[in-house]
Amino acid sequence: MLHTFVALVENKPGVLTRVASLFRRLNINITSLTVGESERADVSRMTIVAEAAPDRAHRMMASLYKLENVLEVDDVGRHSAVVRELAMVKVAAGPQTRAHLFELAKVFHARIVDLAPESLMLEITGGASKIEGLVQVLVESNYKILEMARTGRMAMRRGQHTSRVLEALREAPSSQSVLAGKPKQATAG
Amino acid sequence: MKNSGNANQADPAIYRHPTSLTGAETLWASLAGEGVRDVFGYPGGAILPAYDALRKFPIRHILVRHEQGAAHMADGYARASGRVGVAIATSGPGATNLVTGIANAMMDSVPIVCITGQVGSKVLGTDAFQEVDITGITLPITKHNYLVSRTEDIAPTIREAFLIAKSGRPGPVLVDITKDAQQNSAIFDFNAAAPEAYRPHPMLRADAASIREAIELMRTAKRPLILAGHGILQSNAVAQVRALAERTQTPVACTLLGLGAFPASHPLNLGMMGMHGESWVNQAIQQSDLLIACGMRFDDRVTGTLASYAPHAKKIHIEIDPSEINKNVAVDVALIGDLKDVLDAMLPELPAMDTSAWREAIDAMKGDAAVRDIQNLPDDGHLYAAHVMHDLWHATGGNAVIATDVGQHQMWEAQYYKHDHPRTLITSGGAGTMGFALPAAIGAKIACPEKEVWVVAGDGGFQMTASELSTIAQEKIKINIAVINNGYLGMVRQWQERFYDKNYECTPLLSPDFVKLADAHGIAGATARTRGEAVAAIEAARQHEGAFLIDFRVEQEDSVYPMVPAGAALHEMIRRPQSKPRNNPLVETASDA
Numbered sequence A: 001m002l003h004t005f006v007a008l009v010e011n012k013p014g015v016l017t018r019v020a021s022l023f024r025r026l027n028i029n030i031t032s033l034t035v036g037e038s039e040r041a042d043v044s045r046m047t048i049v050a051e052a053a054p055d056r057a058h059r060m061m062a063s064l065y066k067l068e069n070v071l072e073v074d075d076v077g078r079h080s081a082v083v084r085e086l087a088m089v090k091v092a093a094g095p096q097t098r099a100h101l102f103e104l105a106k107v108f109h110a111r112i113v114d115l116a117p118e119s120l121m122l123e124i125t126g127g128a129s130k131i132e133g134l135v136q137v138l139v140e141s142n143y144k145i146l147e148m149a150r151t152g153r154m155a156m157r158r159g160q161h162t163s164r165v166l167e168a169l170r171e172a173p174s175s176q177s178v179l180a181g182k183p184k185q186a187t188a189g
Numbered sequence B: 001m002k003n004s005g006n007a008n009q010a011d012p013a014i015y016r017h018p019t020s021l022t023g024a025e026t027l028w029a030s031l032a033g034e035g036v037r038d039v040f041g042y043p044g045g046a047i048l049p050a051y052d053a054l055r056k057f058p059i060r061h062i063l064v065r066h067e068q069g070a071a072h073m074a075d076g077y078a079r080a081s082g083r084v085g086v087a088i089a090t091s092g093p094g095a096t097n098l099v100t101g102i103a104n105a106m107m108d109s110v111p112i113v114c115i116t117g118q119v120g121s122k123v124l125g126t127d128a129f130q131e132v133d134i135t136g137i138t139l140p141i142t143k144h145n146y147l148v149s150r151t152e153d154i155a156p157t158i159r160e161a162f163l164i165a166k167s168g169r170p171g172p173v174l175v176d177i178t179k180d181a182q183q184n185s186a187i188f189d190f191n192a193a194a195p196e197a198y199r200p201h202p203m204l205r206a207d208a209a210s211i212r213e214a215i216e217l218m219r220t221a222k223r224p225l226i227l228a229g230h231g232i233l234q235s236n237a238v239a240q241v242r243a244l245a246e247r248t249q250t251p252v253a254c255t256l257l258g259l260g261a262f263p264a265s266h267p268l269n270l271g272m273m274g275m276h277g278e279s280w281v282n283q284a285i286q287q288s289d290l291l292i293a294c295g296m297r298f299d300d301r302v303t304g305t306l307a308s309y310a311p312h313a314k315k316i317h318i319e320i321d322p323s324e325i326n327k328n329v330a331v332d333v334a335l336i337g338d339l340k341d342v343l344d345a346m347l348p349e350l351p352a353m354d355t356s357a358w359r360e361a362i363d364a365m366k367g368d369a370a371v372r373d374i375q376n377l378p379d380d381g382h383l384y385a386a387h388v389m390h391d392l393w394h395a396t397g398g399n400a401v402i403a404t405d406v407g408q409h410q411m412w413e414a415q416y417y418k419h420d421h422p423r424t425l426i427t428s429g430g431a432g433t434m435g436f437a438l439p440a441a442i443g444a445k446i447a448c449p450e451k452e453v454w455v456v457a458g459d460g461g462f463q464m465t466a467s468e469l470s471t472i473a474q475e476k477i478k479i480n481i482a483v484i485n486n487g488y489l490g491m492v493r494q495w496q497e498r499f500y501d502k503n504y505e506c507t508p509l510l511s512p513d514f515v516k517l518a519d520a521h522g523i524a525g526a527t528a529r530t531r532g533e534a535v536a537a538i539e540a541a542r543q544h545e546g547a548f549l550i551d552f553r554v555e556q557e558d559s560v561y562p563m564v565p566a567g568a569a570l571h572e573m574i575r576r577p578q579s580k581p582r583n584n585p586l587v588e589t590a591s592d593a
């Protein structure tokens, strides 16, 4: 099955290698891995999608936490989450064929972000199936895809879920009275 | 020793008042501040600034003969004492020579810190002379590692390295320091460099509800067993495990690295489990209805084939590393935390248990096996390694620290030297690294000078790191060395005998005359060919003031029994055949031939 983890990691050189190397050592193939900035200046956020048997989630998560630079891991695949990917697709298209592509873009909520005499570039965000749907329609309509770039998945749980929420509430002056003195109710991860 | 005396006392004021120091001075000041008194190392260009500053600090440096030896010495030092061991090497080949020793420490979760010099930060990544990417190379075999290229990062990094090495599940940490970081100066502020408290693994879980579940399982168990592993030593939980066993009258089986964690002579101790464990121990595991695993990880060498491992047993796994839970063996209750803390929480809750029938059943399984193996070796003038181990145990009263190498002799040591005390067996378990014994024993002796320390090595493995004999000579280290000389890479030969039709391909081994080799280093020695000579030589070694080597010419084609063949179930053991091959020549050496 596909596992999806979000990991918050220290933004330091070599951390990506450590994470990637861990999956290599566990002999698990990474389907996609995105890294970027998070809400904290010194912390990067990774979304890791990996193909492995269902019972390996615990080991992957526990092993990720053993990396000293990994601060927080969440198995978002087990929860309701928003999962998005961005793709850019450059399609061969002259003045005659463009109109149909504009139609397609509208249907798929994609955007045309570049237009050249012989090609145009579509930008689409969404779940993997939506992107794959667009690609399939393009291919079946005999368009030539000149280039395609996909970011890989990014994921974020819906709603609120960690102690950080409680912390945030506690820090917020208005809610102090509500939560003051209460023990932590949940732990991170 | 050149580095002793008053000249090298670092000014304690540097710990109180922030002071400008070079990176090299900062390194030693940080090590000394962490309590380091001894380091094992080998100099070279990229670490020379550090060596230049060494004499100002109260740290003893043991010059090794190969950096692998330095890492193993740090490892032996840590295992014998529980303190973090330190190895130091130069860049490039110095650093890569550490690799085997680091991997060995990783596999057995031993806290060591390795310091390597690195080329200047300006030329990093240019294939400069003696540049290797040692943090890249050691990434999967260290608990953590660092490349430090700024002087001001040295103190905080060293301090964090020590914390990481010894916290949680311990392990090796490597700190690679560029030459310019050693040469430049910065303000040294030891207190400000203190790391944040170690972050416990967020998946630790040993809450009251899980403990209650474990207690419930114990309450109804009829055939419980405690599986005692290395974690008991590392968590300092020897007393707690003993209390657990005694209060519940639960028998104890030890892993190889767990030997000494529960006294061998204790009536509840069954002995070692696993591939070369005693037959009744493995049978007891297979028949048990509750395994209480304490600081062990169900390694393939102790489980046999997993499909039929302990089929009737519920399993409680007390373990600090969450990634070990359900890795090899699915467990019913996982208590994930520091063993000592978990047991402290459990002890007041323990149910009363009556295990007398179970213990009688195990005793009955012993049958002739309890006396069979060693007693059945006839004193036919040949010398058997098992006898040597027994005699060594007898002569030392079981009080010596024994560092073994890897092979048959290692298993015989485990079977016949009865370890009653923690940290008295130092052996390479997870990695099985030949060449470990001699340097590990040196490390153990430096850590515990008051202890009697023995090397037990095969003729093969001893030659892998035998160059450290001259380290012993130079540093005047009193250890005793038992070479179990069977003329073969014995353990491999045993597999060839069993599984490869006695095709002894590349396992007969010609060795130098080990006593002459010792003599060439100014180290005394003796050869023992009979049991009488063996006992006398052991006594001579113990009486001798300096290091002493004994070349035990043992039976050549002897095998370790019982043996669980790889892939077999734990109770499917091969026992020692009743008749022994007799007409093997005694071991020849290069100088006899």
Ligand SMILES: Cc1ncc(C[n+]2csc(CCOP(=O)(O)OP(=O)(O)O)c2C)c(N)n1
Binding pocket: B405, B406, B407, B408, B409, B410, B432, B433, B434, B435, B457, B458, B459, B460, B461, B462, B484, B486, B488, B489, B490, B491, B492
């Ligand atoms: C560095 C290394 N290389 C190879 C092996 C494989 N191996 C395991 S035991 C053994 C034989 C050891 O022979 P010796 O040191 O003479 O000990 P004996 O088994 O004869 O007691 C070998 C080659 C190993 N464990 N370590």
Ligand SMILES: [Mg+2]
Binding pocket: B458, B459, B460, B484, B485, B486, B487, B488, B489, B490
């Ligand atoms: Mg041998």
